[in-house]
Amino acid sequence: MEEKPSKASGESLVHHGSEESHQQSDIRKLWTTATLSQMNLNLPLSKVEEWSDTDGSSFCHQKSGVDPGDNNFKQELDEHTLSKLELHRGRSLGSNLEERESRTEAEKSSSMSSLSILKQTPHRAYWAEQQNRLPLPLTELMENEAVEILTKALQSYRSGIGKDHFLTKQLQRSIEGLKKRRNKRLHVS
Amino acid sequence: MKLKQGSFLWYLYLDKIYCLLSVRNVKALMEYFQLLDVHRKNTLNDVLFFHFLHHVTNLNRPQIMIIFDMLDWNAVGEIGFDQFYMLVCILLSHQNHLEEQFIYRHSRPVFELLDLDGDLRISLDDLKLYNFLFNIKKQELKELYHNFDITGDH
Incomplete structure (x- = not known):
């Protein structure tokens, strides 16, 4: 009887740990992509955080392979983990519709900005050649x-x-x- | 001495403070040197050197050969890129009226070039020989020697 809660807490710890590490790596990856896709790097921090948050939620779902609308994913996690996730994700775990919208928006904005960068700045090797010639x-x-x-x-x-x-x-x-x-x-x- | 207007050297920019070319300019000059170096020895012989200098300046044959002998200090009959680069800097400093600044910035290499017999002394005759290159007036030379010749042996 006494073992169960400890086991449960252990499981939750494992879950929590793995999820957190996942999220940390996700955030780190997305942070780099977010900064790369920004034309103006002198943006206020709040705005950058907002972007990385929305991107973070979308990336997390993509990686776990679970549709954002699927509730099984949430059921697998205990309350503690969920509350932690809530804290991390903020408003992104709100309604599914909002989430989908934010995800498509984030994808759009990142792809748009990376495209515009590709159009505006020449390839590094091409640039180096131009400089040397x-x-x-x-x-x-x-x-x-x-x-x-x-x-x-x-x-x-x-x-x-x-x-x-x-x-x-x-x-x-x-x-x-x-x-x-x-x-x-x-x-x- | 004047550089031919519109020649390749005419487009090079000499830094007015350091009297040196930028890295990009040196790279361009190196390509130019390689075009002239037809025997692929990283040197120019006296014939090529004469035609090069005759083409880009208004110097006459004796003057060109004096410069060649000055640069070819170890008498191999050819000059390398280092000497060529120095010559181009001298020509450009002359063109931009920066001879004094050039001598001030590169006093040691200039001294070594002018010290033909390697006795660590430059005679008045040596300086007179090259005054067309550094544009030193006769009166200035006399004053210079008068001021610095403290031993009185000229």
Whole structure:
């Protein structure tokens, strides 16, 4: 007789613990997604908490695989756990209709904001490439100038060491390569 | 000495305080250097160096060869990117009338360049030889030596 309540409390503790850890991990995950999906990070804290709360409830249900309208889920938990959950979830465990609405709204808002981010900010690799690359007019100027300098140098090479010298040939090849590259770019544009 | 307007070097920006190029500018300069380095040795020989400097400045052949000898201090007959970068900074500081600032900021490398025989002394003749590069007036040179030559051996 005496063992039962202790067992029950033990069960509730286990339930409570596992649920809390679930929720903690949920909240942590959603906190990151919530901050990622926000365009303006200087939002007041209350607003951020509100968002994470609504998201938290939806994520919890998705993970447990139970429909928000299913009452079996609630029956499995004892009163103590439920009251704790009530505290955590706040108003999200109110009417099922409200919950569904809030969930779809949260999903919508998060997907919308992430889409808008995707549209507005370029991919990181693309951005890095843009930062590292020289502007095209400058590249063209550089190559044109190099071709002019190297052509003059080629004449000096020919008169100095002869046109059959391997250095002369090497220089000629690099000039041709530069010219080819320039023509390719001209044809593309 | 003047840089050719519209040449690649003309578009580089030299920091007015430190008399150095930004990392992006150095990267661009390195690409330019690699285009000129046709023999893939990370150096420019005297012929390539002459045509490069003749193309981008109004310097004559003797002046260009004096600069080449100054940069090629270990007499290998070629100059690497380090020397090339320094030369470009000197050219840009000359173009922007920042020669004094350049010498002030990079006094040691400039001293090492001008000290041709490596005896840790720069003679008046050495400085006269390079005054076209640093735009030092004859009168200023004389005053400088008069003020600093405390041993009296010039």
